[in-house]
Amino acid sequence: MSDEGERVIGVAARGDGITADGRHAPLAAPGDRVRADGSIIEGAHHQTPPCRHFPECGGCQLQHLDDPSYAKFLSDRIGSALSQHGIEADIRDAALSPPRSRRRATLHAERRGRQVHIGFTAERSHQLVDMMECEILHPELFRLLSPLRGLLAAMLPRTGRSDVGLTLTDQGVDVLLTGMSADDLATIESITGFARRHSLARLSIDEGLGPETRWEPEPVTITLGGVPVAMPAGAFLQATAEGEAALVETMREIVGDAMMVADLFAGLGTFAFALPPATKVYAAEAARDAILSLKTAANRAQRQIFADHRDLYRRPLTAQELGRFAAVILDPPRAGAKEQVAELARSTTPRVAYISCNPSTFARDAATLCEGGMRLDWVRPVGQFRWSTHVELAASFSR
Structure with missing residues (x-):
């Protein structure tokens, strides 16, 4: 190691800087240099953390990164997870939610x-x-x-x-x-x-x-796609309005002009209500309170949404059922959608919009879809959990 220290070339999954020789350095940003004693010479991408509780508070792990290096961290996490399954993909620029936006x-x-x-x-x-x-x-x-x-x-x-x-x-x-x-x-x-x-x-x-x-x-x-939906206490909601908007915009691009769409793990209807009113949507969700809210709101707004209380882990849609749809939206929990994706890989569905909050399970499911004849067109990282190591994404698959 030189007197100027080893240069930090990336950020590990848990937030440590990584040098070219594989050394981990806490609170180091890309472009920093790490001396032999562990001290850091700050580089151009190292910013002053804006909060006095950092790094003690576990709400943030990456406040020392500027926006370009934080966005690259998100992209690298996704690329690394995909590479473990032999998949290469076009990773677009990340959509970062601004500070003080967590709702x-x-x-x-x-x-x-x-x-x-x-x-x-x-x-x-x-x-x-x-x-x-x-x-x-x-x-x-x-x-x-x-x-x-x-x-x-x-x-x-x-x-x-x-x-x-x-x-x-x-x-x-x-x-x-x-x-x-x-x-x-x-x-x-x-x-x-x-x-x-x-x-x-x-x-x-x-x-x-x-x-x-x-x-x-x-x-x-909570208003979703212009439709007020009853919000059960403790129900899931995208972490920021900006993150939701980025995911919805990306989903719309993937789904395109499809007139028959399945929204799986639909929650309260974040994506179902964001589709054009003329679209016929099948929405499946295991949480009873959420699917009842979605159904009631859809009926009141006279939207063509069929809401189904269905556990997609125990009873995934079959390949034959999925073949009816011109596009499928998947937004599973962190565990991914292994059982549902296996059926989707065997189906004839031409387009899939996969929304994920876990690059590892996403990459596993992406490999299954690719083995089934689909192509991963591109991925868009979304940084809703500002300055954390939590990574979200929206991905486009086509057959």
Whole structure:
């Protein structure tokens, strides 16, 4: 190693910089140099982290990267996962969500003496970091943290940790408190007063048997493709509005003018409602609350969407069923869609839009589709979880 140190040429999956000789260096950016003693000479792509909690807080791992190197990290993760299956693909420029745009997050809360701490856990640790500022949360979510500490002082158990789910909906912030109770009159009144003062859309408590709504002055919705959809407490929503828009735009490009489309793992209908109203859509989802919301909204908007409550892991659509569709949209959980993809590979479906939040399982499924005669045309990385090692993508397959 020279006196100037070894140059960092990339970033590993967990966020460490990697030198040309394979050395890992925490908090190093591409273009930095790592001396023999581990100290870092910062290069052109090393930025000053904007948050005082970095790198202790586990909410971000890559605040020391500038946007070009962060975007390259996303692309490299996808390319590396595909290469392990012998697949090469055109990887487009990444769509990065801006700072302070996360509209959905689950934080942790615990009591420390007389104080209540709320935040993410520390990186590679169970230690809770009390969040005094945040560069990723939407300001409407972050502004609630200080008053929530006061509310939770009377609700948190003496030991253990509880969760605070925050989601920005059409009506405002939806709060879901998990692992705590509110049974006495004084606590119930304080919850109502808190929700009213802060104009919450809803406040629910899950004591272990599912969310129970304690405040909801009007039905909570999230607008998808111009259609208001009832939002069950704790339901999945794309992490940022900008990320959702990027995924929807990419999906539309892939699906094109297809008039018969299957939306698999449809959730609340993020992609189903984004298709033109004239499109006939089959939407399958295993979560009962989500598919009922989708069905009700589709009926009210008079959209041609057939909503099916179906577990695609246990009962995937068959190759014959899939052959009816001109395009298929897949948006599975992190585990991917192994069972469904096996049927899709045997089908005659000409186009597939695969939305993924896990490059590894995506690459596995991509290999199955390619072995079945499909071609991976291109991939678009999407950085919804700003400055984290979490990678999302939208990919185009054609037969």
